[in-house]
């Protein structure tokens with residue numbers, strides 16, 4: 311099996327969790343990766359500082375779709391404070407595959423959109439800036 | 441029978457001898473940038489080891505020699521595209537800068553509110569955005585020649601698109617996505633019949649097709665050395681009378697005749713458009729790239745690419761769900777194949793092919809309006825050049841079959 315496309319990644323990419331629109335969303339944000347045109351939209355329901363539900367839509371490669379699928383599982387039920395601790399490394403560990411410079415952007419787009427949706431765009435500094 | 445001795449050609453390209461992930465490199469991304477032959481690499485090396493000096497105004501031997509070689513490369517470029525004079529060849533950074541030069545200098549002087557600029561849906565962003573900026577600044581209208589379902593320009597309505605209001609028509613000689621080679625003669629003669637100038641983006645045309653700017657009657661033509669065996673340098677061709685009448689683009693050293701406190705006068709062509717120290721080594725090595733292409737003959741380059749493309753289009757059909765975009769007629773398309781596959785994103789295709797040391801490109805290839813038109817967010821693209829072989833296409837197809845299996 312190809313290490314980049316191990317079963318787990320393909321499974322999430324082809325059968326993504328939390329895919330779709332959220333009727334009673336309180337927060338939403340959408341962004342694209344200008345390099346490849348991938349697009350992710352996150353819709354979240356935040357009640358008393360807790361993410362009670364989240365769903366995503368968008369087009370993209372297996373890496374960005376799997377990352378969105380896994381991340382939405384991960385953050386559901388977490389508080390906005392806990393979300394702060396989910397960073398680039400958490401996403402890379404979750405995916406557990408070696409990623410080159412350009413694919414890292416695919417992997418991190420969902421996290422960027424989640425943070426922009428939860429805190430506003432100015433708080434969601436690009437994790438890949440350094 | 442191939443029109444080129446490809447195995448001998450491959451020997452001239454050091455990078456192709458290399459292994460990636462333990463497999464021989466299969467380079468199918470020449471539309472992005474080509475690889476460089478030994479004589480080009482040597483020209484760069486020799487320049488820095490033996491000749492390096494700043495050009496023009498140096499009295500000593502080295503500076504003289506550098507100037508001579510630099511200007512000799514300009515004359516090779518003139519001959520390569522059959523321009524009338526070497527004064528019509530302006531060095532730039534790349535095709536993008538050459539197109540911007542026309543938009544800024546010719547465009548700002550000649551475009552007024554209510555004028556029309558006509559481009560096409562096939563264009564690369566570098567032949568779209570400079571015209572958008574110009575149109576926005578001047579209150580002009582930007583119009584597009586549409587494409588048909590095969591990704592070739594549709595000229596049925598040309599008379600209504602290029603009108604008496606049209607001042608500039610800027611189109612590509614070959615699409616870097618669909619591969620379409622538009623009938624430039626029709627477009628250029630229509631442009632001239634309404635008094636507009638024709639600007640040709642030859643970034644893909646010049647490396648792959650025989651090119652004669654006088655036969656074409658192009659007013660301006662832009663291309664990039666790096667896509668045609670050379671280093672990172674660009675060329676703008678412009679008809680002399682047009683270039684003479686244009687204001688300068690960038691100001692600085694070399695482009696002036698006299699500088700006074702409040703005003704200056706301009707140097708002769710082409711130096712008027714070449715402010716500051718240019719890419720001297722790159723220009724000289726670009727001359728070496730043209731030597732290489734001339735030795736092969738551009739008609740043979742084209743014939744080789746047509747054979748490869750015919751073979752590629754045939755073999756790619758074997759891959760389930762794969763769909764190639766662009767004209768089916770080989771005579772109307774250049775040496776590339778952009779494609780999509782069901783339920784597998786082009787990025788994933790490219791990443792899987794990389795495992796087999798096959799280099800292709802994935803994305804919108806700087807042609808977002810075209811992708812939007814076909815409702816594609818991205819495509820994968822394999823592109824061919826003088827050093828590619830049918831065997832490499834077999835490897836491409838095998839690797840795509842494998843990708844198809846992984847993403848069942």
Ligand SMILES: Cc1ncc(COP(=O)(O)O)c(C=O)c1O
Nearest residue numbers: 534535536564566616643644664
């Ligand atoms: C059709 C076309 N035009 C323009 C360009 C821009 O070339 P450069 O980036 O060298 O300026 C390209 C390069 O991809 C191209 O394919």
